[in-house]
Amino acid sequence: xxxxxxxxxxxxxxxxxxxxxxxxxxxxxxxxxxxxxxxxxxxxxxxxxxxxxxxxxxxxxxxxxxxxxxxxxxxxxxxxxxxxxxxxxxxxxxxxxxxxxxxxxxxxxxxxxx
Numbered sequence: 001x002x003x004x005x006x007x008x009x010x011x012x013x014x015x016x017x018x019x020x021x022x023x024x025x026x027x028x029x030x031x032x033x034x035x036x037x038x039x040x041x042x043x044x045x046x047x048x049x050x051x052x053x054x055x056x057x058x059x060x061x062x063x064x065x066x067x068x069x070x071x072x073x074x075x076x077x078x079x080x081x082x083x084x085x086x087x088x089x090x091x092x093x094x095x096x097x098x099x100x101x102x103x104x105x106x107x108x109x110x111x112x113x114x
Contacts, residue, residue, distance in 0.1 A: 002105040003060065006098045008036040011057050030064040036073075038095060045091040052088055055079050058099060071106055073099045 003010060012035030020026045035057035045052035059074045076092040076099070 002102045003034075003036050005105070006102040007038045007040065008058070008098070008102065009039070011035045011037050030062075030069075032062045034060040034062065036060050036099070038098060041091045041095050041098075045088055048087050048091065049085055051083065051085065052091075054083065055088075055092075058095060060099070071103055073103060 012033075014033040014035075016031040016033060017028055020028055036059075037057040042052075042056055045055070055076060058076060061070075061072045063070050063072075076095040077089065080086070080088045080092040
């Protein structure tokens with residue numbers, strides 16, 4: 001997955017579809033929440049403010065809809081605003097940039113071999 005190519009590891013994987021089916025009997029489309037973490041950026045954020053842990057890991061949602069598969073990520077810069085921690089803006093912006101690049105790579109056609 002391109003997350004790895006941009007410095008992120010997937011540290012959690014939550015299958016929402018399976019959890020809802022098992023616990024409530026509700027059936028929804030395929031819906032997966034990945035916890036993605038870039039260790040260098042997480043370390044910078046935690047060194048700045050220990051409450052940054054409330055923002056970790058970054059949620060990346062992979063879900064099915066009528067047109068195919070959607071991949072979406074929470075905007076770390078918006079989450080920093082919610083926490084009212086401007087000192088976390090720099091690592092959040094870098095995280096936003098890398099997540100956006102990873103998501104963009106998913107929509108780019110693979111290069112032709114050869």
